[in-house]
């Protein structure tokens with residue numbers, strides 16, 4: 001069998017060698033003849049030669065460009081999967097390699113095929129060739145960012161008799177395995193929309209925040225409730241399709257500074273293995289730019305707007321300042337039709353001028369961003385708003401269905417303290433716990449403050465010393481609060497005496 005196969009291959013090779021020599025002779029004759037032919041005839045001849053060559057060539061090529069679709073900054077998913085597959089499978093065979101990012105564990109280099117490298121691969125008896133290519137920028141064009149002009153792509157070549165197998169089963173195998181590799185190697189990212197390059201888009205860094213639900217200091221019941229909600233959401237693809245809703249969920253985290261809102265976002269991202277898109281609203285020019293940013297986010301991501309009350313004037317002024325808003329809007333070039341809904345009040349505009357921010361994002365633009373038809377594009381997303389002042393927000397922005405879960409992040413309770421004591425000092429019980437419990441029941445201290453007091457300040461600091469530091473700090477706050485309430489009491493008595501005396 002092997003012998004017959006080998007002989008057949010040799011015959012095919014001979015045939016192609018002969019055909020190749022004939023074509024070379026033909027091309028040489030054509031070059032000589034070309035200059036004697038009239039222009040019209042030359043065109044016809046060239047076209048037919050191309051057709052003949054295509055007809056004679058039994059190989060099919062498929063090109064997989066890196067950037068495809070509407071956005072020039074978005075990598076094609078097929079390209080990413082193929083890249084992962086080839087990096088994992090064919091790099092050992094390639095002679096020209098490119099060392100890129102370090103691997104997820106940070107210990108080894110990731111080697112992939114260099115540009116213009118080719119490797120072959122056999123799948124169920126069918127031979128395929130992969131080539132990595134790049135088109136260089138046009139010679140005349142001068143670009144500040146040359147890499148933007150380079151276009152990378154992979155070319156897959158195979159015999160036309162294997163077409164069905166390669167296009168169907170083989171590509172399914174490559175993309176499937178590539179997807180699994182990408183998911184396994186995925187380095188989560190933290191994106192931000194800092195328009196430094198004078199273009200509106202996301203830039204990213206590796207997301208490596210260590211927060212988890214285990215280290216989050218808050219009542220266990222609340223934590224478990226949030227975790228269950230997240231699991232249900234992340235597994236709810238068919239459920240959301242069935243009820244006809246985009247696969248997204250809104251979380252509103254509210255509470256005083258230092259109660260763990262940002263930490264909670266990091267814990268959610270780690271729990272679900274999602275990326276984070278940190279949206280800075282004040283740098284978004286207008287509503288259409290906001291939608292563009294949304295369209296550039298990927299699935300399995302959390303879109304965060306921190307301190308939404310400070311980002312724009314999205315407070316309840318929508319109704320009271322409606323008239324003012326309409327006046328303001330008449331000279332605005334807001335293109336999303338949110339005239340009556342605009343919440344950029346005069347005061348805000350003045351404030352924005354001071355801050356040199358020229359954002360024209362309106363409440364209606366933001367609402368469209370959250371639940372417009374665009375929000376259904378590209379897989380599951382969680383939207384998180386954080387605020388220190390929940391009462392200031394426009395009810396429309398945080399109504400149920402839009403912000404599905406309202407989570408209050410509050411002052412440190414004893415249960416939360418126990419989590420912090422375990423995190424910071426690795427203790428679950430201590431004789432001072434009783435005093436801490438008593439004090440936390442009487443005064444308010446944020447988890448950030450408790451954590452800071454528990455933190456050992458030197459290597460010699462024992463758990464006992466750290467706990468005593470915390471007790472001291474709590475007692476100090478208690479004294480201050482007691483002092484304040486005494487003054488208030490006296491003030492009230494004085495007011496009362498004054499009113500009695502007329």
Ligand SMILES: Nc1ncnc2c1ncn2[C@@H]1O[C@H](COP(=O)(O)OP(=O)(O)OP(=O)(O)O)[C@@H](O)[C@H]1O
Nearest residue numbers: 215216217256257258259260261262263447448451
């Ligand atoms: N609930 C918590 N559990 C664990 N650590 C916490 C918690 N709250 C605060 N911390 C600690 O305090 C620091 C500040 O917390 P964080 O930034 O999450 O607060 P925040 O609520 O987002 O504050 P702000 O409103 O000012 O943005 C964190 O680095 C974390 O170490």
Ligand SMILES: [Mg+2]
Nearest residue numbers: 261262306386
């Ligand atoms: Mg925060």
